[in-house]
Amino acid sequence: MCLGIPGRIVEIDRDGGLPMGIVDFGGVKREVCLAYLADEVAVGDYAIVHVGFAISKVDEEEAKRTFEVLKEMSELDELEWMKEVAEKSLGPEQADAS
Numbered sequence: 001m002c003l004g005i006p007g008r009i010v011e012i013d014r015d016g017g018l019p020m021g022i023v024d025f026g027g028v029k030r031e032v033c034l035a036y037l038a039d040e041v042a043v044g045d046y047a048i049v050h051v052g053f054a055i056s057k058v059d060e061e062e063a064k065r066t067f068e069v070l071k072e073m074s075e076l077d078e079l080e081w082m083k084e085v086a087e088k089s090l091g092p093e094q095a096d097a098s
Contacts, residue, residue, distance in 0.1 A: 026088030
């Protein structure tokens with residue numbers, strides 16, 4: 001299964017000319033290649049990330065909808081980590097509402 005996860009870009013820099021960024025996935029921060037979206041994203045934007053590459057920009061509402069779907073999918077035991085990320089990204093007030 002291929003899965004793209006939304007995250008919020010918190011930092012952008014260049015690594016040897018390659019646009020890179022730090023993306024926050026509900027408290028888990030990872031370095032991500034931003035080459036596909038270099039002219040489209042800024043700090044604070046959300047992007048769908050797949051295997052370390054930001055592949056599309058999304059607005060905050062779309063990111064939240066995606067986290068809701070991920071949270072629903074995480075009802076399977078083997079995807080418990082996904083539930084944690086989704087809940088942290090949604091915030092406590094929204095995570096408890098479902």
